[in-house]
Amino acid sequence: MFGKNKTKPVYVINGFLDSGKTDFFRYTMMQPYFQTKGLTLLIVCEEGENGYDETLLKKTNTVMEVFEDKEDFTPSALMALEAKHDPERILIEWNGMWPFRDFKLPKAWQQEQQITMIDTQTFSMYFTNMKSLLSDMLRTSDLILFNRADGSEELPAYKRNVKAVNQKADIIFEGADGEIDVTLDEDLPYDLNADPIELNNFGFGNFYLDALDHVERYLGKRIRFKGMVMKPGGIPAGCFVPGRLVMTCCAQDIQVLGFACEYTDVSSLKERDWVEVTARVEKKFVEAYEGEGPYLIAETIASCTPPAAEIIDFSNPNE
Numbered sequence: 001m002f003g004k005n006k007t008k009p010v011y012v013i014n015g016f017l018d019s020g021k022t023d024f025f026r027y028t029m030m031q032p033y034f035q036t037k038g039l040t041l042l043i044v045c046e047e048g049e050n051g052y053d054e055t056l057l058k059k060t061n062t063v064m065e066v067f068e069d070k071e072d073f074t075p076s077a078l079m080a081l082e083a084k085h086d087p088e089r090i091l092i093e094w095n096g097m098w099p100f101r102d103f104k105l106p107k108a109w110q111q112e113q114q115i116t117m118i119d120t121q122t123f124s125m126y127f128t129n130m131k132s133l134l135s136d137m138l139r140t141s142d143l144i145l146f147n148r149a150d151g152s153e154e155l156p157a158y159k160r161n162v163k164a165v166n167q168k169a170d171i172i173f174e175g176a177d178g179e180i181d182v183t184l185d186e187d188l189p190y191d192l193n194a195d196p197i198e199l200n201n202f203g204f205g206n207f208y209l210d211a212l213d214h215v216e217r218y219l220g221k222r223i224r225f226k227g228m229v230m231k232p233g234g235i236p237a238g239c240f241v242p243g244r245l246v247m248t249c250c251a252q253d254i255q256v257l258g259f260a261c262e263y264t265d266v267s268s269l270k271e272r273d274w275v276e277v278t279a280r281v282e283k284k285f286v287e288a289y290e291g292e293g294p295y296l297i298a299e300t301i302a303s304c305t306p307p308a309a310e311i312i313d314f315s316n317p318n319e
Contacts, residue, residue: 040060041085041091146174195221202312229270229275244256245312277296
């Protein structure tokens with residue numbers, strides 16, 4: 001299917017040692033849907049206790065190459081492996097202790113999917129002590145899979161932490177009996193039946209992340225919160241974004257979160273002023289969303305003082 005000098009599809013898995021990366025790849029390689037006629041090149045940057053045995057490699061027409069030093073993982077070295085093996089596709093098991101910002105592929109290689117594996121039992125430790133390394137992996141992942149999730153009471157908090165870093169990734173929690181649903185109304189730090197729903201400080205961050213996945217919870221409901229006036233591109237005319245600053249890892253990762261808000265007198269609002277917003281939640285296509293998403297229709301807008309904590313801190317996994 002793919003000959004020399006053709007685009008090579010690449011599947012990347014990362015995570016810290018013993019997070020289940022190898023087990024996931026081994027299982028996937030054996031599935032009928034993942035079989036292919038051509039050669040698979042498996043690049044391993046971290047060898048754990050459970051490796052890839054020769055029987056598996058032979059059965060799946062896979063050849064394995066190992067990188068022991070990060071400095072050796074370069075586009076030119078990868079191109080040399082392509083010339084050596086001429087694979088149809090490439091699987092890469094990245095070393096979680098290597099900064100993912102240093103992950104670079106040859107131009108002719110096309111990354112199809114990035115998966116981050118997380119051991120639920122050690123997530124809090126890594127998120128607290130190695131925020132930068134973990135956030136680098138999470139930020140560009142398509143799928144984030146928490147395994148060994150049985151018995152943990154912190155799953156909703158962990159989901160919020162990860163969503164704050166990567167809003168678009170699919171997040172799955174798996175236990176011994178399969179996937180675990182962690183989206184529960186009672187886990188939210190506000191009353192969904194209140195009118196309006198009061199979003200005080202950290203509640204805004206939770207509302208933002210939950211509404212991305214479950215906008216149907218909020219359709220037609222009224223919310224009230226303090227937000228900073230932003231007027232970015234890609235939002236409909238007659239709208240602004242009342243947002244909040246959120247820190248997901250460290251000061252360098254501060255970003256603004258907020259939804260488009262329709263208001264009849266947008267021109268009267270000054271960028272970066274603080275306002276208290278009471279608005280009704282609807283759903284609408286917005287260019288900046290690249291699709292449909294939560295859309296606010298303001299009922300009242302009033303100038304206000306900034307909240308006591310202007311930055312919402314999602315860097316604490318236990319909040």
